Amino acid sequence: MNEPQQLGQLYLIPNRLGEQPPLEVMPLSVKKIIEKVDHYIVENEKVARQFIKKMVSSKSQDKLVINTLNKYTSELEIPSYLNACQEGYDIGLISDAGCPGVADPGAEIVELAHQKGIKVVPLVGPSSILLSLMASGLSGQSFTFHGYLPIDKNEKKRILKKLEAKSRQDNQTQLFIETPYRNNQLIEDILKTLHPQTRLCIAVNLTTNDEYIKTKSIEEWKTEHLDFHKQPAIFLFQA
Structure with a gap:
């Protein structure tokens, strides 16, 4: 009998509030998560890629799988955004500034993760x-x-x-x-x-x-x- 596939986790990754070097205000734990995660849900792809590059300069941008979540996102698209977690991959949810889901898009993704039994992991960062x-x-x-x-x-x-x-x-x-x-x-x-x-x-x-x-x-x-x-x-x- 095949073992049930282990679900990936949804990491809630905070972003800087300004343009200062990210490692001056972001904990090392955030850097470690970004090093291992290749699937992301973000508000703005360009902003997210720049943040990821500044946090982990050696990370290959070509390997990143990015879905955008903003006012232009169709509600029909959102349920598929957590498919990678269901396939065993971790996903990072990144805000443009501050913490995801707090005065920022992301709550509906987190709610969906709970519904699907996906573990939600909030990371420490500036709010x-x-x-x-x-x-x-x-x-x-x-x-x-x-x-x-x-x-x-x-x-x-x-x-x-x-x-x-x-x-x-x-x-x-x-x-x-x-x-x-x-x-x-x-x-x-x-x-x-x-x-x-x-x-x-x-x-x-x-x-x-x-x-x-x-x-x-x-x-x-x-x-x-x-x-x-x-x-x-x-x-x-x-x-």
């Missing part, structure tokens, strides 16, 4: 959500990440007021992000909307040489000249 929370001085006991706020100005202000009330009621930190070219407009809306004593942390370019993390009251922020146009940022506040 802007956790790094900014650690450095903010705001509550790390209770917090909520909201992703992107509405683009419409009135709806955005309504949500900000709602989140501020929630923060005050539950002593909870509220976190969110914005498309980098809209950072300055978001900051302007925050400063016009939130209570003067609400504490706001702005964390920009995390883990890079020009990292910026400051927490001040809304009242104090109003005296600052702020320009974070096109810079990756995360925003946290606590009322």
Whole structure:
């Protein structure tokens, strides 16, 4: 009788948050996994190949089998993405920045892996959500990440007021992000909307040489000249 084929594993591989040398911020364990894995699911193939090359310069790019997972991926394609695991090969799921499945595509692949009995192995790496929370001085006991706020100005202000009330009621930190070219407009809306004593942390370019993390009251922020146009940022506040 033939032995059942052993399933491969799905490794969740974090990526850098900036352009610094990857081994300055990535654990050696990530390098070791990339050395042995040839099958990948990635958000952007070019970005992923560059990251893999910087992590393991000796790795043959020609041997890599890469599937892309982004807003252009057909749902009909996704079930086949884990075929390699079912054939006994390990697969790496790589984010463009930070951790896969956290404010990033990948959760549906992980869910599918669980359904198929494939072992999911998360690897240690940088997460802007956790790094900014650690450095903010705001509550790390209770917090909520909201992703992107509405683009419409009135709806955005309504949500900000709602989140501020929630923060005050539950002593909870509220976190969110914005498309980098809209950072300055978001900051302007925050400063016009939130209570003067609400504490706001702005964390920009995390883990890079020009990292910026400051927490001040809304009242104090109003005296600052702020320009974070096109810079990756995360925003946290606590009322």
